[in-house]
Amino acid sequence: MRSRRLLINVLAGVVAVVLPAACSTGKAGTSSTASQTVPATVNPGASTAAPPSGESDAVTFQQAVPGSGKGMKIGLITLDDSVPFSKLVSDGIKTQAKRAGAQLVYCDSKGDGATALACARNFKVQGVQGYLNFQSDAKSADSICGAGPSVPVIAIDIAQGSCQTSFMGANNEFAGNLAGKALGTYMKKNFDCEYDAFVSMEEPDAGEVNTARMGGYRKGFESVCGPVKNLRTENAFRIDQARTTFADVLTTLPGAHKIVVAAINDDAIEGALAAAKTAGRQKDLYVSGQGADPSSWCAIKSNPQWVGDTAYFPERYGEIGVPYLIQAIKGQTIPKNLLVPHQIINSANVGSVYSPSC
Known part of the structure; x- marks a missing residue:
């Protein structure tokens, strides 16, 4: 699946588009399952929804x-x-x-x-x-x-x-803040904000977008659960890359059963969950992503570990x-x-x- 890196880099104003720099190759150069018929699957009732409170x-x-x-x-x-x-x-x-x-x-x-x-x-x-x-x-x-x-x-x-x-x-900081607050609210409700690590799956090359979006994540989470503890920042935004990277992260957290994962896009979340499943630890992760890509809809609907996701509605x-x-x-x-x-x-x-x- 072609990665949603396009969504990241185009928002960053990155000049070089590695085909596509903003959606560069993920999963062995294939593309994300964003179907060309997605517009028909959007609920038209959402067209008149007011902007979320706080998003200037x-x-x-x-x-x-x-x-x-x-x-x-x-x-x-x-x-x-x-x-x-x-x-x-x-x-x-x-x-x-x-x-x-x-x-x-x-x-x-x-x-x-x-x-x-x-x-x-x-x-x-x-x-x-x-x-x-x-x-x-x-x-x-x-x-x-x-x-x-x-x-x-x-x-x-x-x-x-x-x-x-x-x-x-996109309003990147606000988009990150929404998903971060959703994570914090879930962890507060279910674990009184007790967790073992906070893993931030990022794309540093995206510059301002990465800084704003991932910074917004942490601010949103901290607004509910206080300062982030045991922060791990990983450069991983493609599915294949995130799967490999997160497999390594899991080996450094052998006894951790409450790992909070924030990601710059849904590809990174899919990769992290795939790594956890391979390790038999899928229930150790609590995740939120960015994009609400069509490839993630069913997982968001049925996987209790996928706490929330910010929609961009391209x-x-x-x-x-x-x-x-x-x-x-x-x-x-x-x-x-x-x-x-x-x-x-x-x-x-x-x-x-x-x-x-x-």
């Missing part, structure tokens, strides 16, 4: 108003639609553009700055009136913008230079990007930050937010 700059998901984009030509430079996360984002934007009645000019940058530059030039030739930009080469952002038309631009998950009108993406990015872009094209002022309304997913609500096949 979050906006609500909203379906585009039918006909609101009639006569408009809008563009999308996508990251790389061979990557599940990017494909989900693109499909959601296409759906909302069609709903709005706007003509969408689509261009896949395939993780390449030169291709993104060509996309922007094409937008100028075609008379695109505004566009969403999910290209990965942050250092070339100003050049790419300069090659395109002088129109409203909404950046997706990666800053797009001086020409961007708004930034749309399949619904279009419900933010398209309506706000149309407003900007019409000359309306839109927020500088359009952050995703993250939500904690657990066994109690995964079936109502999504529709797991299990």
Whole structure:
């Protein structure tokens, strides 16, 4: 399965996308089970949910108003639609553009700055009136913008230079905080915050995203259980890598039966749980992840060790990007930050937010 590293690195604004740097190879280079039909499995009832309390700059998901984009030509430079996360984002934007009645000019940058530059030039030739930009080469952002038309631009998950009108993406510290608080609350309720170790599965190369997200985890956990004790920080974010790394961690904790595990993505959680199962110690872990990927839904629903997970809803990015872009094209002022309304997913609500096949 292709790893969700894409979700991590694109949010970090990492320039080099190792195909994909933001979703780089996991499990022997295969891809995560994020199905291309995931948008159809999302519960439409969640579309009007208000942002979680405490998440500043979050906006609500909203379906585009039918006909609101009639006569408009809008563009999308996508990251790389061979990557599940990017494909989900693109499909959601296409759906909302069609709903709005706007003509969408689509261009896949395939993780390449030169291709993104060509996309922007094409937008100028075609008379695109505004566009969403999910290209990965942050250092070339100003050049790419300069090659395109002088129109409203909404950046997706990666800053797009001086020409961007708004930034749309994740609130990493808050997303981490949600999952960390869920872990702390569980440990408080069931063990009075007694545990043997806190293992943080991270990706240091993701820079700011790693710092914000994993720092948010610890703050959330500490808000319930006090200062983290016996902290182990591991560089492990792919399934195969996390499985190997966590197997080693378990050998250093032979008598531990309450190990708290926080991870920058769901791949790391899946790897840690796989290692624990092989060692016959799956009940020694209490975990929470990031992404609420389709591959994790059934485990969240049925595995009591999977305490919670923060949802990012890539399949619904279009419900933010398209309506706000149309407003900007019409000359309306839109927020500088359009952050995703993250939500904690657990066994109690995964079936109502999504529709797991299990």
